[in-house]
Amino acid sequence: MAKLITGGTGFIGAELARALVRQGERVVVFDIAPNYARLDDIENQVKVVQGNLANWHEVLNVVKENDIEGIYHLGSMLSVPSEANPWASFQANVCGTMYVLEAARLFGVKTIVFSSSITTYALGVTEVVNDETIQCPTTMYGCGKVYCELLGRFYRRKFGLDFRSVRCPSVIGPGVKTPGVAQFYSWMIEHAAQGKAYECYVTEEAKMPIIYIKDAVKSTNMLYQAPKEQINTVNYNVAGVNPTLSAKELELAIKKYIPEVQVTYKPDPEVTEFYRTFRVQVFDDSKAREEWGWTASYPDFDKLVVDFIEEMHSHPKRYGISNKVFMVR
Numbered sequence: 001m002a003k004l005i006t007g008g009t010g011f012i013g014a015e016l017a018r019a020l021v022r023q024g025e026r027v028v029v030f031d032i033a034p035n036y037a038r039l040d041d042i043e044n045q046v047k048v049v050q051g052n053l054a055n056w057h058e059v060l061n062v063v064k065e066n067d068i069e070g071i072y073h074l075g076s077m078l079s080v081p082s083e084a085n086p087w088a089s090f091q092a093n094v095c096g097t098m099y100v101l102e103a104a105r106l107f108g109v110k111t112i113v114f115s116s117s118i119t120t121y122a123l124g125v126t127e128v129v130n131d132e133t134i135q136c137p138t139t140m141y142g143c144g145k146v147y148c149e150l151l152g153r154f155y156r157r158k159f160g161l162d163f164r165s166v167r168c169p170s171v172i173g174p175g176v177k178t179p180g181v182a183q184f185y186s187w188m189i190e191h192a193a194q195g196k197a198y199e200c201y202v203t204e205e206a207k208m209p210i211i212y213i214k215d216a217v218k219s220t221n222m223l224y225q226a227p228k229e230q231i232n233t234v235n236y237n238v239a240g241v242n243p244t245l246s247a248k249e250l251e252l253a254i255k256k257y258i259p260e261v262q263v264t265y266k267p268d269p270e271v272t273e274f275y276r277t278f279r280v281q282v283f284d285d286s287k288a289r290e291e292w293g294w295t296a297s298y299p300d301f302d303k304l305v306v307d308f309i310e311e312m313h314s315h316p317k318r319y320g321i322s323n324k325v326f327m328v329r
């Protein structure tokens with residue numbers, strides 16, 4: 001039997017596919033715009049199906065035709081594209097998740113892990129957010145994610161589907177392409193490592209909890225594998241780098257390794273407005289720790305930045321990097 005990854009050639013999906021192939025799994029990836037370069041060394045070991053989550057026939061068909069026992073549902077329009085086209089976001093993110101759940105119910109899929117997000121928390125949050133904090137997002141992306149978390153919970157109760165979800169903070173790593181509110185973390189490091197100046201689209205003070213791509217993949221994989229009887233909370237926060245850094249602190253942290261780092265700040269008004277109300281500083285993941293043993297492998301930024309640049313150096317094609325990458329000193 002096979003594992004299906006929706007959004008499987010995206011930033012996180014392709015790394016998850018790589019991890020599952022290494023574990024000896026048969027992997028099918030479903031993506032509206034397959035990026036084969038990202039699959040790189042595993043391209044011949046996974047089946048790629050091009051399709052649109054918003055088209056229920058295609059979703060049902062990929063599950064029916066491929067003997068799918070488990071789904072990692074990562075396919076999604078991210079925050080910035082969802083604000084730009086909320087109607088398409090509704091179709092892909094909300095209806096698409098309904099189709100994935102229906103396909104799972106109809107064709108006997110056992111487990112689904114869904115990728116939710118820290119941006120489901122917004123109005124009324126204090127600096128510390130845990131799994132009991134009320135989720136009151138104001139973005140199209142956040143609203144869709146909350147609905148899908150709850151829809152998955154409904155399918156669990158009503159149909160016995162083993163649905164679980166992981167809420168990552170902003171994921172950083174090489175090769176981020178889709179714009180989002182916190183992609184500046186990855187892009188600042190990427191520019192510095194290639195000796196390029198970076199114009200940052202947030203203020204120097206902007207700050208959001210972050211997690212390294214390898215930990216985002218690890219948490220998704222661990223949650224899938226956790227024994228059913230340990231799953232009580234169902235939708236889980238997971239934390240990564242602790243404490244997080246503001247944009248300026250990030251610049252100074254990179255400077256330790258790449259003294260030539262060049263950053264200017266030209267804040268985007270819409271993103272600035274997002275950070276004005278987004279005050280989450282500590283992402284409490286105690287339920288994930290208690291129930292399925294979650295711990296991050298990259299909790300400190302220094303270890304992360306060294307690995308990030310080594311990855312860029314080792315796999316430029318995979319991450320779409322055409323310039324020379326300088327090794328850290």
Ligand SMILES: NC(=O)c1ccc[n+]([C@@H]2O[C@H](COP(=O)([O-])OP(=O)(O)OC[C@H]3O[C@@H](n4cnc5c(N)ncnc54)[C@H](O)[C@@H]3O)[C@@H](O)[C@H]2O)c1
Nearest residue numbers: 007010011012032052053074075076092115117170171178
């Ligand atoms: N990147 C982050 O900081 C972050 C943080 C928390 C949660 N997440 C979640 O993780 C998941 C993966 O995000 P990512 O960072 O890899 O983003 P990404 O944009 O790199 O990947 C998403 C993938 O989904 C595909 N996709 C988009 N619309 C689709 C559709 N209608 N049908 C089929 N495929 C479609 C895209 O082509 C892309 O390959 C998403 O669900 C996202 O919400 C991401």
